[in-house]
Amino acid sequence: xxxxxxxxxxxxxxxxxxxxxxxxxxxxxxxxxxxxxxxxxxxxxxxxxxxxxxxxxxxxxxxxxxxxxxxxxxxxxxxxxxxxxxxxxxxxxxxxxxxxxxxxxxxxxxxxxxxxxxxxxxxxxxxxxxxxxxxxxxxxxxxxxxxxxxxxxxxxxxxxxxxxxxxxxxxxxxxxxxxxxxxxxxxxxxxxxxxxxx
Amino acid sequence: xxxxxxxxxxxxxxxxxxxxxxxxxxxxxxxxxxxxxxxxxxxxxxxxxxxxxxxxxxxxxxxxxxxxxxxxxxxxxxxxxxxxxxxxxxxxxxxxx
Amino acid sequence: xxxxxxxxxxxxxxxxxxxxxxxxxxxxxxxxxxxxxxxxxxxxxxxxxxxxxxxxxxxxxxxxxxxxxxxxxxxxxxxxxxxxxxxxxxxxxxxxxxxxxxxxxxxxxxxxxxxxxxxxxxxxxxxxxxxxxxxxxxxxxxxxxxxxxxxxxxxxxxxxxxxxxxxxxxxxxxxxxxxxxxxxxxxxxxxxxxxxxxxxxxxxxxxxxxxxxxxxxxxxxxxxxxxxxxxxxxxxxxxxxxxxxxxxxxxxxxxxxxxxxxxxxxxxxxxxxxxxxxxxxxxxxxxxxxxxxxxxxxxxxxxxxxxxxxxxxxxxxxxxxxxxxxxxxxxxxxxxxxxxxxxxxxxxxxxxxxxxxxxxxxxxxxxxxxxxxxxxxxxxxxxxxxxxxxxxxxxxxxxxxxxxxxxxxxxxxxxxxxxxxxxxxxxxxxxxxxxxxxxxxxxxxxxxxxxxxxxxxxxxxxxxxxxxxxxxxxxxxxxxxxxxxxxxxxxxxxxxxxxxxxxxxxxxxxxxxxxxxxxxxxxxxxxxxxxxxxxxxxxxxx
Numbered sequence: 163x164x165x166x167x168x169x170x171x172x173x174x175x176x177x178x179x180x181x182x183x184x185x186x187x188x189x190x191x192x193x194x195x196x197x198x199x200x201x202x203x204x205x206x207x208x209x210x211x212x213x214x215x216x217x218x219x220x221x222x223x224x225x226x227x228x229x230x231x232x233x234x235x236x237x238x239x240x241x242x243x244x245x246x247x248x249x250x251x252x253x254x255x256x257x258x259x260x261x262x263x264x265x266x267x268x269x270x271x272x273x274x275x276x277x278x279x280x281x282x283x284x285x286x287x288x289x290x291x292x293x294x295x296x297x298x299x300x301x302x303x304x305x306x307x308x309x310x311x312x313x314x315x316x317x318x319x320x321x322x323x324x325x326x327x328x329x330x331x332x333x334x335x336x337x338x339x340x341x342x343x344x345x346x347x348x349x350x351x352x353x354x355x356x357x358x359x360x
Numbered sequence: 361x362x363x364x365x366x367x368x369x370x371x372x373x374x375x376x377x378x379x380x381x382x383x384x385x386x387x388x389x390x391x392x393x394x395x396x397x398x399x400x401x402x403x404x405x406x407x408x409x410x411x412x413x414x415x416x417x418x419x420x421x422x423x424x425x426x427x428x429x430x431x432x433x434x435x436x437x438x439x440x441x442x443x444x445x446x447x448x449x450x451x452x453x454x455x456x457x
Numbered sequence: 458x459x460x461x462x463x464x465x466x467x468x469x470x471x472x473x474x475x476x477x478x479x480x481x482x483x484x485x486x487x488x489x490x491x492x493x494x495x496x497x498x499x500x501x502x503x504x505x506x507x508x509x510x511x512x513x514x515x516x517x518x519x520x521x522x523x524x525x526x527x528x529x530x531x532x533x534x535x536x537x538x539x540x541x542x543x544x545x546x547x548x549x550x551x552x553x554x555x556x557x558x559x560x561x562x563x564x565x566x567x568x569x570x571x572x573x574x575x576x577x578x579x580x581x582x583x584x585x586x587x588x589x590x591x592x593x594x595x596x597x598x599x600x601x602x603x604x605x606x607x608x609x610x611x612x613x614x615x616x617x618x619x620x621x622x623x624x625x626x627x628x629x630x631x632x633x634x635x636x637x638x639x640x641x642x643x644x645x646x647x648x649x650x651x652x653x654x655x656x657x658x659x660x661x662x663x664x665x666x667x668x669x670x671x672x673x674x675x676x677x678x679x680x681x682x683x684x685x686x687x688x689x690x691x692x693x694x695x696x697x698x699x700x701x702x703x704x705x706x707x708x709x710x711x712x713x714x715x716x717x718x719x720x721x722x723x724x725x726x727x728x729x730x731x732x733x734x735x736x737x738x739x740x741x742x743x744x745x746x747x748x749x750x751x752x753x754x755x756x757x758x759x760x761x762x763x764x765x766x767x768x769x770x771x772x773x774x775x776x777x778x779x780x781x782x783x784x785x786x787x788x789x790x791x792x793x794x795x796x797x798x799x800x801x802x803x804x805x806x807x808x809x810x811x812x813x814x815x816x817x818x819x820x821x822x823x824x825x826x827x828x829x830x831x832x833x834x835x836x837x838x839x840x841x842x843x844x845x846x847x848x849x850x851x852x853x854x855x856x857x858x859x860x861x862x863x864x865x866x867x868x869x870x871x872x873x874x875x876x877x878x879x880x881x882x883x884x885x886x887x888x889x890x891x892x893x894x895x896x897x898x899x900x901x902x903x904x905x906x907x908x909x910x911x912x913x914x915x916x917x918x919x920x921x922x923x924x925x926x927x928x929x930x931x932x933x934x935x936x937x938x939x940x941x942x943x944x945x946x947x948x949x950x951x952x953x954x955x956x957x958x959x960x961x962x963x964x965x966x967x968x969x970x971x972x973x974x975x976x977x978x979x980x981x982x983x984x985x986x987x988x989x990x991x992x993x994x995x996x997x998x999x
Contacts, residue, residue, distance in 0.1 A: 171574040171645045174431065178641040181439050182679045188443050189683035189713050193698055195447060196454045196709060218390050222383060225412075229379040232420045236372055279695035288704025295696035295703065299687065343421045347413045354405040358393035431648060442676060445764055450712050453767065453779035 176337040180344045183307075187348055190300050194355060197292045204289020208297070209359045211276075213267065217357035220263050221349065227256035228346045231315075231339045241329040243322060250319050253342070257312045264305050268298075297356055304352060307345050314338050370419065378419045385412050473880065473977040491576035494978060497562030498878070499583050504558060505947075507549035507590065512943065514542040519902075519936040522929050525921055535919040536605035537620070541597070543608030544625070548632050549590055551863055552721055555728035556639060556674070557586070559870050560667045562878060564643065566971045567661045569652025569989060571981050574645035582638040589632035596624035607917060609718070612699040612710045616691055623689055630685045633678045636724075640674030643667055652970075654989035661969045661993040662751050666731025669755040673720045673727075677763060681717035684710065708773055715766035723762040725859055726826075727755055729866030730797055733819050736873055737801050739967045740816035741808025744994040747800040754793035761790040771842045780839055787837035794830060798823060813965070814888035818869030821896060825861025829854055832907060847917075850910025856903045868895070871950060876960030880977040883953035887945060894942030901935025969993045 198205045234249035271294075275282040278298055283291055318338050321327040327335050389408040397404060417436060418424035426432040474494045477486040487495055518538055521528045530538070561579065565572055573579050597603045600621030606614055615622050647668045651660070688710070690696050697703030699710045738745045745751065767775060767783030801823055810816070832854040835841045845851060876882050905928040910916075914925045921929065963972040968991075974983060 171649045174429065174649065175575055175578075175641050175645045177432070177435060178644055178675060179637075181435060182637050182641070182675050184439050185442070185676050186679035186683050188446065189680045189716075190687075191443070192447055192450055192713070193687075193709060196450065196706070197698075197704070199451070199454065201704065214390070214393075218386065221386050225379065225382045225386065228382075228416060228420050229375055232370075232375045233372055236370065236375070239369065277694075278690075278697065284703070291697050291703040292705065295698050295705075299690060299696055299698070303683075303686075340421055343416050347416050350412045350416070351406075351409050354389055354393070354409055358389065358405055359402060439676075442763075446680075446716055449764060449767065449779065449782065450709075452782055453708070453712065453770075453775045454706075456776035456778040457774070 172333055172337060173340075176340050180340060183344060187300070187303070190296070190303065191351070191355075194296050194300070197289070197296065198355075198359070201287075201289025201292060204287045205293050205359060207287075208290050208293030209357060212297070212357050213270075214357050216263060216267055217353050220260055221353045223256050223260045223263070224346045224349050227253045227260070228343050230256065231342050235332065235335055235339050238322065238327060238332045238335055239329055243325075243328070246335075247319060247322055250315060250322065254312060254315055254319070257308055257315070257342075261305060261308055261312075264301065268301075300352060301356070304345070304348055307348070311338075311342050311345050314341065370422065370425065374419060378415050381415055382412055385415075473975065474980040475977060476980070489580070491572070491580050492980060493561050493565050493572050493576065493579060494878075496579050496583050497558050497560075500553060500557040500561060500586070503583075503587060503590065504550055504553060507545050511542055511546040511550055512940065514538050514545065516936060516940060518542060519933040521919070522921075523933040524930070525923055525926060527920075532919045533605060536917075537603035539917055540604050540607050544593065544604075544629070546859075547608055547721070548629055549593070551725045551859055552636065553586060553639075554725065554863060554867060555732060555870065556643070556667055556670055556724070557582075558867075559663075559732065559874060560639075560643060560670075560728060563874065563971050564664055564667050565646060565650070566974065566978060566982050567664050567969050567993075568647060568650060569655050569970055569983070569987050570646065570650040571983070571986070573642050574650060575642050578638050579642055582635045582642070585631060585638070586635040589628050589630075589635065592628035592631060593625060596621045596628060600624055609714065610685070610688060611714075612688065612691070612707045613701070615688060616700065623692055626685045626688055630682055630689075633682045633685075636674045636678045640671040640676075640678070643671035644675065647671070652986050652989055654987075656989075658749065658752070659989055659992050660752075662734035662745065662748065662755075663728075663731040663969075665752040666727045666734070666755050669759040670724050670727045673724050673759050673763065677717045677720045680713055681721075684713040684717070687713075708770070708775060711770050711773055712766070715769045716763075719766040719769065720759070720763045722855075722859070723758055725863050727758060729822070729863040730755070730794075732866045732870045732873070733801060733822050734797070735967075735969065736815045736819040736869055737804050738994040738996075739873075739965050740811050740813055740819070741805050742811075742966070742996055743804055743808040744992070744996070745800065746803035746806075747796070748992070748994075750796055751800050754796045757793040758790060761786060761793070765790055768837055768842075771839055772846050784837055784839050788834070791830065791834065791837075798827060798830075813872075814883075814885070814892070815869050815873035815965070817889065817892055818865050818872060821892070822862060822865045822869060825857055825865060825899070829857030829859075829861055832857060845910055847915055848910035849906040849914045849916055852916050853903050853906030853910060856906070861899060861903070865895075868946065873965070874971075875950065875953070876964050877971055877976045877978070879954055879957075880960055880975075881953055881957035882960040882964060883950055883957050887949040891942050891946035891949065894938055894945060896942075898935050898937070898939030898942050902932050902939055903935070905929070905932045905935070966996065968995055 230249045230252040234246045234253060237243075237246035237249060271277060276294060277283065278295055283294055315338060318327060318335050321334065385408055389405055392404050392408070393401070395401075423432060423436070474492055477483070481489045487499060490496060490499075517529070518535070521530050521535055521538075561573070600623065601619040602621060604610075604615075604618070604620045604622055604625045606618060606620075606622065610622070610626060615626075647660075647664060687696065687698055691699055695703075697705050699705045699707055701707065734745060734751055765783055765787045767779050768787045771780050771784075801819075812820075832850065836845055836851065836854060872883070872888060909925055909928050909932075912925070914921055960976045962974065962976050964976075965972070970987060970989075971978070973987070
């Protein structure tokens with residue numbers, strides 16, 4: 163029991179929260195699986211229309227942001243305030259670029275009149291309507307989580323600056339990192355499911 | 361907090377190596393998508409995604425090093441079991457109508 | 458006087474958690490509290506309010522149904538009222554119910570802790586609950602008016618009806634967060650904050666039940682979260698995932714909805730069973746029969762119970778194969794529940810039984826829950842379910858298990874823990890009178906529903922054929938008797954809050970930790986964290 167009291171159990175609490183997040187997206191993955199099973203060729207067509215290089219770049223961006231996140235935490239643990247802030251800023255920038263890319267992707271699709279309930283989309287095969295319904299819902303929910311993550315990381319940055327998060331007390335940053343890595347993992351699955359399926 | 365300082369230290373070098381692994385796997389998964397593997401394409405792509413996630417979970421998220429609290433060992437297998445059961449039971453409906 | 462001053466301090470009134478410490482005083486000291494006991498009482502107040510609201514809606518429904526044809530309302534109003542009755546009773550009363558009130562108040566004490574793992578998150582849970590509740594109430598008076606979809610919000614109707622589905626559904630979505638946060642808090646607390654010597658198998662069975670429930674709360678609530686979010690998105694932008702015109706499958710909505718809502722009924726019943734497991738040993742003066750069986754059965758019910766959701770969908774168009782599998786799993790999950798019932802009864806055997814009010818309600822739980830459970834088996838069998846689905850049989854079934862079960866367990870918990878929470882004892886004779894009205898009223902209200910159901914009367918119907926009139930009339934009269942009982946019971950408890958005799962620390966002779974501290978407890982629960990060296994039902998030491 164001692165371990166819990168020292169870390170105030172908050173790491174456990176964060177992991178449990180992540181489990182609930184996995185189930186939140188899980189519901190969407192269940193829907194995706196069923197509709198893909200029932201509409202294999204439509205989903206294939208939908209995937210071809212999405213910009214694979216864009217998606218791959220975004221994947222690399224998030225993966226790299228996970229690296230900078232981990233490096234920020236290890237810097238704090240070493241007492242290196244300067245580098246922890248630099249790595250944290252890098253994470254924030256990468257996350258911001260990810261969201262920017264998402265915005266452009268969505269804007270592109272919307273410009274081509276492919277969005278939920280658009281007349282153009284409704285003309286298409288039902289499987290494709292579902293593909294895009296799931297695409298917007300899942301990448302949208304993921305994007306919302308990225309945004310929330312950026313806000314949290316920004317707050318962490320402020321706490322590091324103020325010295326409230328330091329080598330003696332870094333659990334808040336570690337927990338924020340856990341959240342950020344989960345957001346990365348979810349995208350690791352979203353990317354192939356929407357951009358790569360054949 | 362004492363034990364915060366005691367928590368296992370992962371070297372920065374390890375993190376960078378994991379990152380390299382993740383980038384390579386991303387490259388592999390994109391090229392696999394270009395190949396025509398028929399029925400196996402989805403499985404291969406998902407397996408690679410699982411490996412990548414495993415790297416993030418074990419190294420970036422320190423799961424490999426959390427030996428003291430037993431709960432951690434069971435969380436990911438547990439949640440996978442739950443998802444597989446939910447998905448499986450749903451498929452007993454959807455695939456057999 | 459010769460009484461050591463420490464003991465005087467322990468038993469003196471006023472040195473309790475009711476005394477405001479910390480930054481805030483008065484009302485603010487309550488709504489900004491992080492004391493798990495105060496939070497438990499905050500929930501008690503809110504939940505009781507919503508229970509009474511739900512009862513009033515039920516009362517109005519029964520008035521309407523006293524005779525065929527319109528009685529006191531139009532059909533649309535009736536649809537809104539039964540929907541609200543369900544939403545309020547389920548999401549604002551029974552699901553939070555025992556965990557939020559008694560779990561919060563007693564679980565930390567029972568494990569020998571000073572509070573939960575995350576006291577501020579605990580307060581947040583209450584705030585989120587209140588916000589969700591207020592949004593739900595707001596939905597009654599805004600948008601297109603109160604929802605009429607039934608508490609299940611099935612598509613496609615919930616996508617098309619013009620009433621305020623978005624706000625109501627959003628309110629339930631918010632309420633889900635409260636449940637998830639509480640679940641995370643309780644699991645962490647029970648894993649990490651037990652007193653020295655409080656091994657897993659020395660935990661009170663109430664704690665085991667709260668533990669199993671917390672896992673379910675945490676893991677399946679997100680699924681209804683995403684389902685409701687998608688329903689909202691569907692209405693707002695038309696994503697299409699549940700709309701057949703766009704390739705969507707309404708049955709998938711039902712899958713996702715029931716993946717949560719079936720385990721939700723285990724969120725409702727497991728803590729109730731935990732309460733019964735506390736009460737029976739104390740009033741039979743015998744240790745519980747089969748401690749480990751009961752503890753593991755809680756885990757079994759939580760896990761297997763999360764795999765049976767398709768039994769709500771036998772006639773929905775689900776595949777036969779899925780239906781068969783879900784039916785099998787449903788029968789399987791009846792086993793651990795039955796094990797509990799057998800073990801409670803075995804505990805009573807050759808016990809030194811005192812039928813105080815807590816035990817009276819506990820025994821009633823066993824009786825009513827068994828009837829409810831047995832009627833569930835008829836629904837779990839595929840062929841009979843075809844006949845019974847969406848009839849009054851189902852309404853009778855779930856009121857027997859939820860109201861006869863959890864409801865009466867809550868009454869039992871109130872009478873058991875009242876002296877500890879409030880430092881006063883209630884008038885001991887009135888509960889028996891109240892119980893008589895409750896028992897007779899309950900069965901008069903709900904047993905006819907079982908008959909009406911197998912005779913074919915559909916549920917959620919505003920009007921009915923003349924042949925069903927007699928039983929509907931009897932049922933409505935039952936509701937009046939039941940409500941009389943509720944008034945007597947709550948009236949007594951409320952009166953005793955102010956005029957009851959001072960209660961001792963351990964009026965019932967319980968062996969769990971809450972009975973070893975003052976009534977009411979001090980703010981930080983224990984002068985010194987106890988070192989535990991015995992089990993929760995070893996009465997030789999008390």
